[in-house]
Amino acid sequence: MDNQFLVTIFIPVFNGEKYLERTLLSVLNQSYSNFEVLLVDDSSTDKSLAIVNNFAEKDSRFKVFSKPNGGMTSISWNYILPKIKGNFLFYLSQDDLLSEDLLEKAIIRHKETNADCVLCDAVFYFENKEGKRLGGVNGDRNIILNGRDAFLKSLKWEIHGFGLYKTKLYESEIFPEDAFDSDEYMTRKIFLKCQKVAFCDSVFYYRQDNPKAITKSFSEKNFYRLNTFKRIWFLIVHHKFDSRIALEYLFGLNYNFLALKCLSRRFNFNSKDEKIRIDNFLKDFQRELININTNFDFKQEASFKLKLLFMTVKNNFVGFIFCLYQHCKK
Incomplete structure (x- = not known):
């Protein structure tokens, strides 16, 4: 397909050796190839840094940054925002997974709708088991929301926030660093800047069974x-x-x-x-x-x-x- 858009994929890393390689492989195997992966290692003490460096040595699209441990993802967000070069931005944690067609279908949907944000399906994922699936609005992926409607539906998790966003939406934004879940606030703030929010049927696997995840x-x-x-x-x-x-x-x-x-x-x-x-x-x-x-x-x-x-x-x-x-x- 046409690879005219560069997608920046941001993954913060801290002691994620158990799931990290599989996560990076799900990115590497994307059918859409025009992407860069920005990996911010937060002073890991396990093999995480070695794993990400190995990917970077084999594929120039993977870029590794190391910083002193800040304790929160929001600090890594603020560190990486000035370094993003892509037209679009996609975020995932070190233990999440992507379907191989995720970026491709999201880009296609953007071209069809000129949406500022394209949300994929989100599967609440357990090892060898798929849990609840959120796709579109009550399963309707053809609907187009404006930013205000997307904001309202996100308050009760009628829609999620996992998707492809125009990078320009993040210009001049700073993630609050006084809460570990400040992305919950920022996602909704970004929704309000969108003219159109669209959906596609590729899949983001949102891992639920990592006992070391900050949300657990x-x-x-x-x-x-x-x-x-x-x-x-x-x-x-x-x-x-x-x-x-x-x-x-x-x-x-x-x-x-x-x-x-x-x-x-x-x-x-x-x-x-x-x-x-x-x-x-x-x-x-x-x-x-x-x-x-x-x-x-x-x-x-x-x-x-x-x-x-x-x-x-x-x-x-x-x-x-x-x-x-x-x-x-x-």
């Missing part, structure tokens, strides 16, 4: 997720979405804060300094949350508020139980 453990970092929730809420308000949407998300923000504050009183912190950091963070966040609640326009009927309260408690109950479970495991 509960520690001090999880408290800082409140920063991501807060930023998404401000996106809702800044872009003037319906006040009910803002209110619904604000209920979730309040509930998550209360759940984490409750957990912090029982959490087995690794050190006294860690406990002090979290206590201070929660105190500062509470003051800001009080200010948000005070200034937000709550002109909503009481029945809607009660419905939201019930829904928020119900939707977050499983997450809260998970937090307690992780605590008890310690």
